[in-house]
Amino acid sequence: MIQTVDLTKSFNGTKAVDSLNLKVEEGDIYGFLGPNGAGKTTTIMMILGLIPPTQGKIYLLGQELKPNQVEPKRRIGVVAESQYFYKEMTAREYLQFFSELYQVANAEKKINTLMEAVGLEKDQNKTLGAYSKGMQQKLAFVRALLHDPELLILDEPVANLDPTSIKQIRDLIEEQNRLGKTIFVSSHLLSEVERLCHKVGIIHQGKLLAEDTMDNIKRKLSDSIHLEIELDREAAGLESWLQGLDFVQNFSINQNQLTVNLKTDRDYRSDLSRAIYEKGWLILAMQAKEMSLEEAFLTITQHNISLLTQGEAGNHEAK
Amino acid sequence: MAKKQSVIKILLKRDLSSALYSWGYYLVLFASLLVSSFILKNFIEGINEEDILVSAYPLNYPLYITIIIVSIYLVIVSAISITREKEQGTLEVLFYGPVTSSSFLLSKYFKDLTLGVISLAFIALYFYLVSAITNLGFTVGLVKALIMGIFLISCVVSFGLFISTITGKIRSSILTLIALIGVFLAIQVAHGTLLGFEQESLSVPMLYLRQTISYLFYGVNWVSPFAFLSRGFDAVALGSWPLYLSNIGYCLIYSFIFVALSIYTMNKRGVKA
Numbered sequence: 001m002i003q004t005v006d007l008t009k010s011f012n013g014t015k016a017v018d019s020l021n022l023k024v025e026e027g028d029i030y031g032f033l034g035p036n037g038a039g040k041t042t043t044i045m046m047i048l049g050l051i052p053p054t055q056g057k058i059y060l061l062g063q064e065l066k067p068n069q070v071e072p073k074r075r076i077g078v079v080a081e082s083q084y085f086y087k088e089m090t091a092r093e094y095l096q097f098f099s100e101l102y103q104v105a106n107a108e109k110k111i112n113t114l115m116e117a118v119g120l121e122k123d124q125n126k127t128l129g130a131y132s133k134g135m136q137q138k139l140a141f142v143r144a145l146l147h148d149p150e151l152l153i154l155d156e157p158v159a160n161l162d163p164t165s166i167k168q169i170r171d172l173i174e175e176q177n178r179l180g181k182t183i184f185v186s187s188h189l190l191s192e193v194e195r196l197c198h199k200v201g202i203i204h205q206g207k208l209l210a211e212d213t214m215d216n217i218k219r220k221l222s223d224s225i226h227l228e229i230e231l232d233r234e235a236a237g238l239e240s241w242l243q244g245l246d247f248v249q250n251f252s253i254n255q256n257q258l259t260v261n262l263k264t265d266r267d268y269r270s271d272l273s274r275a276i277y278e279k280g281w282l283i284l285a286m287q288a289k290e291m292s293l294e295e296a297f298l299t300i301t302q303h304n305i306s307l308l309t310q311g312e313a314g315n316h317e318a319k
Numbered sequence: 320m321a322k323k324q325s326v327i328k329i330l331l332k333r334d335l336s337s338a339l340y341s342w343g344y345y346l347v348l349f350a351s352l353l354v355s356s357f358i359l360k361n362f363i364e365g366i367n368e369e370d371i372l373v374s375a376y377p378l379n380y381p382l383y384i385t386i387i388i389v390s391i392y393l394v395i396v397s398a399i400s401i402t403r404e405k406e407q408g409t410l411e412v413l414f415y416g417p418v419t420s421s422s423f424l425l426s427k428y429f430k431d432l433t434l435g436v437i438s439l440a441f442i443a444l445y446f447y448l449v450s451a452i453t454n455l456g457f458t459v460g461l462v463k464a465l466i467m468g469i470f471l472i473s474c475v476v477s478f479g480l481f482i483s484t485i486t487g488k489i490r491s492s493i494l495t496l497i498a499l500i501g502v503f504l505a506i507q508v509a510h511g512t513l514l515g516f517e518q519e520s521l522s523v524p525m526l527y528l529r530q531t532i533s534y535l536f537y538g539v540n541w542v543s544p545f546a547f548l549s550r551g552f553d554a555v556a557l558g559s560w561p562l563y564l565s566n567i568g569y570c571l572i573y574s575f576i577f578v579a580l581s582i583y584t585m586n587k588r589g590v591k592a
Contacts, residue, residue: 050414051589067586068419070322078415084408088337100329101416103322143412 001026001151001182002047007056009042009206016042018206019056024184024199029177031197032186035301039206040186041081044155048078061151074102077144081156083136087129091120091139094128095146102147114142118168133160141169145176152176154185158192170196194293204301214293221296224249224261226289227269231256232282241279247271323422330418330426331433338396338434348438351388352445355381363453377455378446379464383552386468389438390475390548394496397431397479401585402492410590420585427480428578435472439465460555463563467551470570474544477577484584503543510536547573 002024009017017039024030034040045051047058049065058065060072085094092111099107115121118138123131131139137160144152157173158166173196177183187193193200194214201211210217219225235253242251242260247268249261262268273283338344358381401424404410413423443465450457482499486492513521513529521529540546547570554562 045589048415050411052587068421070417070419073415074417076415078412080411080415082408084412086333086337086409088340097329097333098416101326101413101418103325147416 001028001061002030002184003059004043004047005057005059007043007046007058008054009039009046009051010054015206017046017053017203020203020206020208022201022208022211024182026182027177027180028199029173029183029185029197031193031200032184032203033188033190033193033200033297034186034203036188038203038301040203041155042206043203044080044153044186047153048076049073074147075149076151076153077147077149079137079140079144079152079154079157081159083133083140085128085131085136085139088127090125090127091115091131092124094139095124095142098143099146104147107146110146110148111142114145117172118142119165134162134165137161138165138169141172145172150181152181152183154183154187156187156189157185158187158189166192190292190294190297200293202297202300209300214296217300218290218293218296219264221299222264225264225268227260227262227272228285228287228289229258229260229276229283230285231258231276232284235281238276238279238281245272245275322417323419326417326419326422327426327429330413330423331430334426334430335433338430339437344392344434347389347392348441351385351392351438352442354388355385355445356449358384359449359453359455363455378450378457378461379552379555382442382446382461382464382468383548385442386439386464386471387545387548389435389442390472390545393431393435393438393472394475394479394544395493396434397427397476398482398486398492398496399489400427400431401480401483402486402489405487405590406489414590420590421582424480424484424578424581424585428476428574431476431479432469432473435476436469439468439472442468460558464552464555467555467563467567470567470574471544471548471551473574474547474570474577477574477581478544480581481577481584484581484588500543500545503539503545506532506535506539541573544573 002022004020004022007017007020007022008015020039020043022032022043032040032043042051046053047060047065049067049069052067061075063069063072065072086097089097095111095115096107098104099111104110111124112121115124118141120135120138120142123135128136128139137157141157144154152173154173158169161169170192173183173185183196185193185197197214199211199213200217202209202217210220212220234255235258238258239253242248247263249263251258251260253259260272262272269286269288273286276283359378362377362381401410404413410423446461447457449455479496482496483492486495509532513525513532516525516529518526540550547566551563551566551570554566
């Protein structure tokens with residue numbers, strides 16, 4: 001749906017985005033993460049054709065994006081970080097204007113449905129100058145969804161919203177994804193990204209440092225998987241046997257509580273539970289203590305760790 | 320192509336209705352007609368005092384002044400039209416969708432041109448009423464000047480749009496416009512002044528300066544939209560059809576070049592302020 005190949009943008013010789021190779025697959029909810037000034041918004045601006053790249057290519061919905069190419073843009077919906085409206089218009093007039101631009105069929109019905117979904121149906125005849133930031137954000141969502149786009153590009157979509165509105169928007173995003181839409185979310189609200197996204201890309205100082213599913217990123221960052229296991233009886237007899245398992249890095253036993261660190265080259269949880277059962281113990285509970293996305297993000301960006309293997313970037317086929 | 324035309328039409332409709340609801344437009348139109356009335360009053364008083372009609376086209380000079388005032392308004396409106404949308408961020412939102420630099424600029428060009436044509440319609444009605452009241456002739460020359468006005472406004476608007484694409488903020492658009500018009504006027508004044516001197520009375524450096532200013536003046540005559548305005552009215556006053564038609568042709572070429580340059584600049588610079 002979106003692919004960038006060696007995408008670079010320089011401002012006065014300084015690279016804001018440096019040889020970026022992103023790949024967003026159909027049906028993904030892709031989280032694009034990075035600290036302030038990492039190059040997220042510049043990347044989005046280039047993907048939308050709003051600023052020309054210094055170098056590199058962008059493929060949008062399978063087509064290489066060229067200047068003034070509007071057909072792929074008719075199939076995407078965008079909610080930006082800041083909302084800009086014609087303040088003299090009412091919300092309804094504004095949406096009618098965009099419906100005409102995108103040639104939306106049954107526009108009035110769609111406007112009613114979407115305004116209801118975001119809870120703005122009673123405010124549709126207010127002028128946009130009177131809209132609060134939260135209302136503006138929701139209206140931007142309605143505008144982005146009016147033409148039933150295949151791809152939604154969201155830059156900080158819940159930045160100005162209260163908790164109730166965040167939930168409304170999150171539900172809307174998830175519903176759109178269930179309907180088959182691909183969603184590209186740029187955000188610094190890691191908890192939201194963690195709840196929503198299947199896959200994340202982490203950008204820092206213009207370079208993509210990681211692009212994978214969240215589980216894989218966390219696994220790549222930790223050198224072991226930490227498991228806390230509750231057994232049906234005291235685990236003292238397991239010690240010598242656990243020492244012999246090559247996928248166990250280390251362990252500790254406290255009565256029926258077993259704490260094990262496993263290697264990360266693959267998921268060994270089923271191997272371990274099967275082996276414990278065969279030894280005559282029953283597992284009552286098993287909990288993997290995972291690194292949070294926030295911890296992963298901080299580890300990657302503060303230590304500038306690249307999780308991309310050489311050649312991984314740039315070898316994608318255009319999608 | 321049909322989709323592009325439709326986008327231009329939709330943008331034009333929104334923009335035009337917004338402009339027609341603004342009081343500034345009517346204020347300027349009213350002010351231009353007020354100035355014109357003042358000139359006409361003086362002219363009619365002059366006729367009464369001298370008891371002689373001295374002008375073949377008595378309404379053309381007030382019309383010229385009216386069109387200049389409307390043109391100044393339109394050049395400012397078009398010079399800030401893109402920077403305003405850039406500054407407000409509304410331009411960016413349009414470009415998320417099916418709007419391109421060319422469709423956006425053409426919609427702005429046609430919007431400002433339509434505003435100009437509507438102004439000319441009001442002006443024509445005003446001069447028709449003046450003609451009926453004062454018995455000053457509503458001549459063919461006046462009709463020709465009004466038609467020429469459409470093409471002159473086209474030059475003014477395309478020049479303003481170009482200023483708007485090369486600048487990023489409303490303030491810089493206005494300052495650039497003032498600076499350019501100032502330079503054009505300074506060259507015209509310097510040219511006129513230096514021509515007033517006898518060649519023999521000028522030192523060698525001054526002769527070089529006069530020559531340089533002459534070249535610049537020649538350039539300004541093709542770059543300044545207001546130069547087309549005075550040339551167009553001269554063509555009407557002289558009653559020369561070839562001159563009149565060639566000036567319309569030049570206006571069209573000028574407008575085309577500046578709109579094309581604006582599209583090129585906007586493509587290069589992007590839509591961010």
